[in-house]
Amino acid sequence: MSEDRIATNLRKGVLEYCVLALLSHGEKYGLELADDLTSRELIASEGSLYPLLARMRENGLVEPRWDSSGTGRPRRYYAITDHGTEQLTTFAKVWTSLGAQVDALLEGSR
């Protein structure tokens, strides 16, 4: 399997937790989130962010709100919900132990 393929498969599983982690620092609007994720090479374009947000919204992990306080058109901000925070905590635990196991295996195989 190519490097790209491996990276794509791995990203798929962790992407929503990366979004939760970004939102845990404060609410963000769509393009802000997308730019952050693309610069970290976690998504290729905005086209894959909104479908993901749709599912996360459906699962009660994030919540959107319109903010029309600024000038120009209103912004749609996304915030992490309590359920989202719980899920992020659980993921962090799993990631730490899984990462350690994988690291140990890779260390041993060298």
Add this chain to the structure above:
Amino acid sequence: MTERDTMNANAEETYLRDVGKRLRSLTPEQRDAVLDDVRAHFADAADAGRSPEQAAESLGDPAQFTERVRAELGHDAGRTDRMWRVLQWLATGAAVFTAMFVSFLWPDESLPGLDSQVEQYGFGIVLLNLLPALVAALPIFVPGRARKVTAVAAAVVLTVLGVTGNATLFYSLPAMLAWAALAVPAIARHGRPAAGWRIAGGALAILPAVLLAVGGLVGSYEIDPDGWLLTGGFIAVGALIMVGRAWAGAVVAVAGVAVLIVATLDVGMITLGIWWAGGVLLTVGVSHAVAHARPGQAVRG
């Protein structure tokens, strides 16, 4: 509004309209939320100095974008398609079953004596009686675009046969299934159907048993203990349909098939009545089962 603003609004409106159209299978709430995201995206992009064309481009073309949304929301496009296929094949099978019954077992009263049609006309009549089965199967084999029209036409033809003539009345059975094939995927396109549908289905499944029980209670006839047990069982299964158990639908469907077989074994005055009861049970049962099957255990078409 300047000319440029108008052009920008057009690019955005076109994209939104296309996305909205392609997300019809979602619930209105889900669709509105996605459209809000897209609207906000265009606004964000404009603030960042990007043109609407660039904003649209970064989302990908509407077909691809909406496909991703549906995939993320677990809207398996094949799900309703499978429901339709199962029911349409069943309608075809029921039409073949009807053709065999009408050809070989049903004494045609329009004929002298009480001969079956095969005895009267020879084997050719079987082929003629199988024509409705061909009509029922046609929608499965036409190209996707013509499918809905063909399916409606097939259901109408079967219904006309089912309400007119003598022996052709038995084609009401495939007609019921053909209409179910059209209705069930539409009703279940947002996932599990609304509670009203399964309550109505459960009530329909219970109806024969309730009528039987009422007759027994007022003393029109005697119901033996086994009969009461069967009646009680039916009412229990109907109740399970009402609460949305998929397997209860399968039980009702199997009971419907049993009733249909009973109808063919002892041909008499009330055969058509029994046939209709069996048809209703089969149609309600199968419709309920396919509409409530969980994605993992969806019936293969």
